[in-house]
Amino acid sequence: MAIAQPQGLRPHMHAAARVTAPALTKLGPVSSRILPSLVVLGAAYTVGTYVRSQLNREAGAMDRIFAQQNTPEVEKARKQQLQVETNGDPRNNLFNFLGWS
Structure with missing residues (x-):
């Protein structure tokens, strides 16, 4: 059995549910576009740097191996x-x- 509510009235809400997020957490329109781009560029740079260092390390190892056989x-x-x-x-x-x- 449901209790009928008069039209136009909402069910009771806690005060905590009605509080909006503070203005400090809301990003402006410019920073909401720039921040994801910076995160993507930072991640791409990090991955690129890691791959480059690994390739340089492997190239050095191969150079040492081939230098021993380069007679x-x-x-x-x-x-x-x-x-x-x-x-x-x-x-x-x-x-x-x-x-x-």
């Missing part, structure tokens, strides 16, 4: 196997963007 005999065998004189050196290829410095 004249190995270079001669590599040039012969890859036919560097005929096809060109693949290290100078446009698609070798990881080797760019």
Whole structure:
């Protein structure tokens, strides 16, 4: 059984439910557009910096490994196997963007 309420009257509300948020938490229209952009740019910069540092670390590790194997005999065998004189050196290829410095 529901109690009928007269039209136009609202059910009782607590005083805490009627209090609006303080003006300090409400962002202005300019900062509400700028803040999300700054958060996205900051996150992208952080991820980019992390990826760059990891690539530099791995490149240094690979350089140390290849420096140990970079002897004249190995270079001669590599040039012969890859036919560097005929096809060109693949290290100078446009698609070798990881080797760019």
